[in-house]
Every structure is written in structure tokens, then in C-alpha cells.
Amino acid sequence: MARTIEIMDTTLRDGEQTSGVSFTASEKLTLAKLLLDELKVDRIEIASARVSEGEFNAVKQITDWAIENNCIAKIEVLTFVDGGTSIDWMKKAGAKVQNLLAKGSLNHLTHQLKKTPEQHFSEIRNVIDLGNEAGIDTNVYLEDWSNGMRNSEDYVFQFLDFLAEQPIKRILLPDTLGVITHTETFDFLDKIIKRYPYVHFDFHGHNDYDLGVANVMEAVKAGCHGLHLTVNGMGERAGNAPLASAIAVINDFLPEVTTSVNESSLYKVSKLVSAFTGFGIPANKPIVGDNVFxxxxxxxxxxxxxxxxxxxxxxxxxxxxxxxxxxxxxxxxxxxxxxxxxxxxxxxxxxxxxxxxxxxxxxxxxxxxxxxxxxxxxxxxxxSSSFQQKVFIKSYVLTHAKGLQPSTTLSMEVDGKTFEENAQGDGQFDAFMNALNKVYKRLKVKLPALVDYAVRIPPGSNSDALCETMITWKTDKNDFVTTGLDSDQTVSAIKATEKMLNII
Structure with a gap:
């Protein structure tokens, strides 16, 4: 039987670290419901503790809803090794799962915290114990884990030895800077999972080299138990491994595993996140881009x-x-x-x-x-194919400037002869018609009267859409309609007029 991979969506926390993105409380609640109820991810990371009053209100709304719907265990919050301040914040917000951010590389520990491993582990144990006393489950992030494996593997295994003995649910292994290759992802995780066969490990990939999905594949092959993904690949810098692509890859290329995610809702959620953030989806983005199908x-x-x-x-x-x-x-x-x-x-x-x-x-x-x-x-x-063309509008210059009357210079061919005229008018098309009338006065031909002028674009189109202009002309004998098509309204009217000239 295929084993099931847990999918933790972190769009509302890590995805919100996308420069310029901030969800409102109501947007977070809407997306939390959609992610869990319709997309059916297993867990969601919704915020960082202690960030702001607005963040607290958003978390409180989500946890209130989650408690009512018996899914509070699926709601996770990033916390810090801060002596219990984050735990107090979580208790007030009603959250029951903390993702505790700790140092996964000796470099970070030494130069940022300036502490020994033993000091750091002691403080982590204290926060875990405080969480357990408050009824809060703990997962632990090893920040900068990928660089830790590259440069200080002994420290990483010292840390994992310590965590394997703690009352925690999961260990979360992030490629914080998005720097490892797919081969490193497999090798690092394979070594860790074989050493700790009874521990639950999540892989959290970033996308700085565009290797996020490739690393997800190798993490799954190595036996990881959970993946952290974001809608549209949102996240700091180049973002995180994108949810839609990762799910499609797992479903199509990794038959030995399965997820709970509802594929048919990926596009809907993607469009909603784009609308809330104002960040457009690239047209060529796999699965959810406008051009991919x-x-x-x-x-x-x-x-x-x-x-x-x-x-x-x-x-x-x-x-x-x-x-x-x-x-x-x-x-x-x-x-x-x-x-x-x-x-x-x-x-x-x-x-x-x-x-x-x-x-x-x-x-x-x-x-x-x-x-x-x-x-x-x-x-x-x-x-256009209903008449033989003998009149050609060869060239024209339309001018419109604030404070000046619009004008048109026109060059046209009638039965092989070229005529040029210039005229002004109340608008560009009026100026064009005045120049045209000058030509036809020289030809001693009376032009039909323009009695109706209508413009339309296809329903749902944008400002760059093709524009159809329909002009109704009146002669002494009858009325008739000609149409013109162009992305420019005035040009489409000129094309409709050219048809009229050929008809008469």
C-alpha cells in the first residue's frame, strides 16, 4: 500500500513573508477554511507568535472556528525559544500546536545566539515542557538545517539525538536559504531517517535555485513523512516549494506515496490567494498559470x-x-x-x-x-468579401492634443487615383470625415449621412480587446450598415467607413 505524506501548507505564515504581502484577519480565516475544508491539506501554519495585534486577532478567529469544527490540532503557529512568552501568546490565542524555531546549524547558534549547544538545548527543553503543561503540542524547526548538514553535521546529529528523547510530535527540517541540490536532499534525509526510524520528519524547501519541487521529490523518496508547501510558491526571496506543482509531481511520478490533497481545488485556491495578495500568477507557471494548458x-x-x-x-x-x-x-x-x-x-x-x-x-x-x-x-x-474593393484608405495621421482642435491628414486611392486632404473636426473621426468629404467634393460624389455609430467589444474583454464599430449610413434610397474591426476604436470606425465607400 502507498504510504501517506502529510501536507502542511504554510502560505499564511511563511508565504506571508513574501515582500509586500499581508493578509487581513478575514482573508486568513477564509483561506484557512478553504485550505482545510476544500483543498484538504493535513495541517496549516497560520502565523508567527508575538508579531502584532492584528496577527493575534487573525489567529484567534481561526482557532475559534477550528475548535467549533474539531480541527484545532491542524492549526500551527511558529514560536520562539523565549522562556515561555510565545506559549503565553498561544494560550490567549487558543492555538494548540507550536512549531518551535531553533538553530539547526552551528554557524547560526554560534554567531547569532552566541550560545553552546547545551545552553540552547536546555532552553528548548524548557519551552517544550511549558507547552506540555499548557496542553500545547510541539514540533521543532531546525533553522538553517541544510547548511548545518553541509558544514556542521556533528552538531545536527547532536541536536537530533536530544530531540529524539523529547515529548514532541515532529521535527521540521528546512532548507532555509534554498541552497541544497536534489542529491543532497536525498542523502541528508536518507541518513537521518535511517538513524531515527521512529521519528516524524517534515521537509521544508525553499526555491532560490528553482529546485524546490525537485527537492520535494527527493525528500519523499528518502522517506520523509511530511512536506511544507505554499500556494503559488509564495515565501521570502524566491519563495517556497509550490503546492500545485509538488502535488502534481507526487501524484504522477511517485506512486509509492499518496496525499489527501484535492487536486481539483488547486487552481481555485491559487486564484484566490493571487486576488488577496495582489501578486499575479505568471502566465507560464506550471499547473495554475494562464498559458499552461x-x-x-x-x-x-x-x-x-x-x-x-x-x-x-x-x-x-x-x-x-x-x-x-x-x-x-x-x-x-x-x-x-x-x-x-x-x-x-x-x-x-x-x-x-x-x-x-x-x-x-x-x-x-x-x-x-x-x-x-x-x-x-x-x-x-x-x-469584406461581399464587394470588390476599389477605394483604399492608404494612410492617415490623426492628431489630438489638449487645447487644440483634432485634425486629420488623409491619403486615399479611388479607382487608381491618389487624393490627399487635411481637415479639422470636433474629434478624430469627425476630422477624418471632414477630410473625406473634401475628397468626394472634388469627385462630385455625395457621401451618405452617418445616422448611427455603435461600438462594442467581446464580453469580459480588456482594454486591449478587438473593437467592433458598426456605422449606419443613410442614402436617398436606403439605409445600410458597415462594420470595422481593430484594437483601436477610431481605426475600426475608419475601416467601417472604407467599406461604405466601396459599397457606394
Whole structure:
């Protein structure tokens, strides 16, 4: 049978050490509930003792909720070797599990505390005893443990010999500075776990060399009993080993172990943490980034339609997500077909070629094209093919400056002849129309009257979305509508006007 690895999420404590991040009490309570009830991690580290009044209030709210819901043993707080001050703080806050921060390297002990191992161990024993008297369970962090193993292994084992005899629940081994390699992670933990087979060890990895997930894998292979992870890899400096990636790796590559984590909630929790912190998720971040389940190249979309050639075990549905097919200059017909299928639209081959060409053209201009833009692009392309183009707006300069009247300089071609005009107006498009009227007065052609002008963007789009402008024109005989499509509103109106000129 697969052995179960405990997952301790420390987003609310270590993750909050991300520069510029501070959760409110209500945000901490919301995330604590979500992490335990929906994501189903085994434990959460929610705060450091003695930090602030706000931190105390947050811990009190969480512990009150946890007591009501019989999960107070899953709530952990970082404490310090301070003669019992942290214990008093915990008693008032209602917390029942302390993660006691001690010195895991001789370097830290000697130069920061300036104490002997015996002095440090005696003070630690005192805090453990005070915790037990108060009904508080103790786990012990060996701060800078990884450097301790590199530079002062004898001290680390002296410390572990001492802790193995103490009434504690777990020993927590942090790569505090994120400096060890995957091979060191395995070697260090393998040696320790074999020496202390009945002690529970957690591995706490940081990500300074981007080795966090690799080190998690090796820690599990070495036999560790628990892992410390954070949502979105939040944490000090480069952050901690990221929860989503670590869980996916364990589930897919380490069949000998299992966790309690609900994969399908990883993305939801990731987005909420991002919203609370204001720290965006990189688009290419594994599992939770916007782009990680997006196929861009047309050949990949084509392969997905032919026996799922570009699928892997990392399926988006596992994480409550869907595969997307990007639209842009790399798009082939297969990408567009995939998006059309989602919208319930069909095109014949000729129409599909025209739409594909237009999307590639927009992508070359670095314009962002979304699935929601497709109906507008189709309308624009099919509308443009309904007439033979004889009028071309070749070039224009639109100016708008505060305190000055907008103006337009226009160059256009009508039946092979080039015309240039300049005019002012109440706005850029009005100035453009005034310049256009000058050209058509020279041609002795009366232009239709503009009777309606409407602009829209796809629902849910951003300010960089493609913009569709629909203009209704009135002649002596009838009314008709033309549309233009561009990421710039004025340019889309000019394109709609160019269509009108060709129609008349």
C-alpha cells in the first residue's frame, strides 16, 4: 500500500513573508477554511507568535472556528525559544500546536545566539515542557538545517539525538536559504531517517535555485513523512516549494506515496490567494498559470484532433481547468476550428482560409485575439468579401492634443487615383470625415449621412480587446450598415467607413 505524506501548507505564515504581502484577519480565516475544508491539506501554519495585534486577532478567529469544527490540532503557529512568552501568546490565542524555531546549524547558534549547544538545548527543553503543561503540542524547526548538514553535521546529529528523547510530535527540517541540490536532499534525509526510524520528519524547501519541487521529490523518496508547501510558491526571496506543482509531481511520478490533497481545488485556491495578495500568477507557471494548458501552434491543435497526440497525463480537467487553443500569428486552421467548435460555429473551407489569414494578420501586429473575438472577425471578413474593393484608405495621421482642435491628414486611392486632404473636426473621426468629404467634393460624389455609430467589444474583454464599430449610413434610397474591426476604436470606425465607400 502507498504510504501517506502529510501536507502542511504554510502560505499564511511563511508565504506571508513574501515582500509586500499581508493578509487581513478575514482573508486568513477564509483561506484557512478553504485550505482545510476544500483543498484538504493535513495541517496549516497560520502565523508567527508575538508579531502584532492584528496577527493575534487573525489567529484567534481561526482557532475559534477550528475548535467549533474539531480541527484545532491542524492549526500551527511558529514560536520562539523565549522562556515561555510565545506559549503565553498561544494560550490567549487558543492555538494548540507550536512549531518551535531553533538553530539547526552551528554557524547560526554560534554567531547569532552566541550560545553552546547545551545552553540552547536546555532552553528548548524548557519551552517544550511549558507547552506540555499548557496542553500545547510541539514540533521543532531546525533553522538553517541544510547548511548545518553541509558544514556542521556533528552538531545536527547532536541536536537530533536530544530531540529524539523529547515529548514532541515532529521535527521540521528546512532548507532555509534554498541552497541544497536534489542529491543532497536525498542523502541528508536518507541518513537521518535511517538513524531515527521512529521519528516524524517534515521537509521544508525553499526555491532560490528553482529546485524546490525537485527537492520535494527527493525528500519523499528518502522517506520523509511530511512536506511544507505554499500556494503559488509564495515565501521570502524566491519563495517556497509550490503546492500545485509538488502535488502534481507526487501524484504522477511517485506512486509509492499518496496525499489527501484535492487536486481539483488547486487552481481555485491559487486564484484566490493571487486576488488577496495582489501578486499575479505568471502566465507560464506550471499547473495554475494562464498559458499552461494553451496550445499555440496550429500543428499541436491538429495533433490533438488526431488521437490526442499532444496530450499528457497533465490534463487540465484534473485541476478544474480546460484546454485552450490560442489565436494569433502561429494559428493554423486547426486552432481556429477548435475555438469555432466551442462557440458552436461552422465555416466552409474558403471562409476558414479567409478567417485564418485575418487572425494571422492581427497576430503579426501583436494584437491580442481571443475566442470571443471570433464572431466579430468572421463578420468582418465575410462582410469584406461581399464587394470588390476599389477605394483604399492608404494612410492617415490623426492628431489630438489638449487645447487644440483634432485634425486629420488623409491619403486615399479611388479607382487608381491618389487624393490627399487635411481637415479639422470636433474629434478624430469627425476630422477624418471632414477630410473625406473634401475628397468626394472634388469627385462630385455625395457621401451618405452617418445616422448611427455603435461600438462594442467581446464580453469580459480588456482594454486591449478587438473593437467592433458598426456605422449606419443613410442614402436617398436606403439605409445600410458597415462594420470595422481593430484594437483601436477610431481605426475600426475608419475601416467601417472604407467599406461604405466601396459599397457606394
Amino acid at each position: 494553451t496550445q499555440t501552434a496550429g500543428i499541436h491543435a491538429d495533433g490533438d484532433s488526431k488521437h490526442n497526440l499532444y496530450f499528457s497525463d497533465l490534463m487540465p480537467e484534473r485541476f478544474g481547468r480546460k484546454r485552450k487553443y490560442a489565436l494569433g500569428k502561429m494559428s493554423g486552421k486547426a486552432n481556429i476550428q477548435k475555438n469555432l467548435q466551442e462557440l458552436g460555429l461552422t465555416l466552409n473551407n474558403d471562409e476558414l482560409k479567409k478567417v485564418t489569414a485575418r487572425i494571422i494578420e492581427l497576430g503579426d501586429k501583436k494584437e491580442r485575439v481571443t475566442k470571443e473575438d471570433l464572431p466579430y472577425i468572421i463578420s468582418d471578413v465575410l462582410d
